[in-house]
Amino acid sequence: MNITFLGTGTSQGVPVIGCNCNVCSSLDYRDKRLRSSLHLDINGQSIVIDTGPDFRTQMLRAPITQLDAVVYTHEHKDHTAGLDDIRPFNFKQQMDIPLFATAQVLDQIKKEFSYIFAPTKYPGVPKVILNEITNTPFHIKGIQFNPIQVMHHKLPVLGYRIGDFTYITDANYVSPEEIKKIKGSKILVINALQIKPHISHFTLAEALEFIKHVAPEKAYLTHISHQMGTHREVSLSLPPNVEIAFDGMKLHL
Structure with missing residues (x-):
């Protein structure tokens, strides 16, 4: 399994428009964060988790030239807004792209991208195959995805475990089960938005406590805001088995 962090930022990205804080003005490439998204290359299958507003840029920057499926965590715009840009993959691969999401997420996608599902379609609209999932294991071309339901304040969000790799974003509570x-x-991989308390995201301290409880060999923090601090300064305070992920970081498992 080859894993690429396509984006590690929160809903506004980093730098934030109009902000001149030390993080937003940092020259360190690790402090430039597009909206959160992940690419998985597993046995030749190319799968993306979430198509946020930066999807097009992320595909070009990676670069990713094949897309076999998209898996969604939840329906917020910073995780779905780039869906229209799957069109080049439709044309290149001559196939409809399978989307995997809960009924709630699929309903929102149908509303946000109603033109995709219109009875009379404009030529060139994205072509997708909707696959409804629940909080039970499902397969994509023989690859097993094990959903993990977390809470984003009052909104259910799915994280995913694939083999020995677990990805969770937009969480502030995970039940014992x-x-x-x-x-x-x-x-x-777990979200850690900032230092100060937040209504719907783990803080740095909460994420570190969660990591300590779960006890993985290695943990990476994602969905980072400019209020966290610079990559360099925060990294100095982390335990040896924890790192802040950055855009373009690659893992191999």
């Missing part, structure tokens, strides 16, 4: 699904992961 769902934590059991994560335990034993070699690599855990």
Whole structure:
């Protein structure tokens, strides 16, 4: 499994428009964060988790030339807004792209991108195949995805465990039952928005406590805001088995 962090930022990205804080004005490439998204290359299958507003840029920057499926965590715009840009893959691969999401997320996609599903379609609209999933394991071309339901304030969000790798974003609570699904992961990716308390995201301290409880071999922090601090200064305070992920970072498992 080859894993690429396409984006590690929160809903506004980093730098934030109009902000001149030390993070937004940093010259360190690790402090430039597009909206959160992940690419998985597993046995030749190219799968993206979430198509946020930066999807086009992320595909070009990676670069990714094949897309076999998209898996969604939840329906917020910073995780879905780039769906229209799957069109080049439709044309190149001559196939409809399978989307995997809960009924709630699929309903929102149908509303946000109603032209995709119109009875009379404008030529060139994205072509997709909707696959409804629940909080039970499902397969994409023989690859097993194990959903993990977390809470984003009051909104259910799905994280995913694939083999020894677990990816969770937009969480501030994970139940004991769902934590059991994560335990034993070699690599855990978990969101850590900022230092100060937040209504719907783990803070740095909360994420570190969660990592300590789950006890993976290695953990990476994602969905970072400019209020966290610079990559360099925060990294100095982390335990040896924890790193802040950055855009373009690659993992191999």
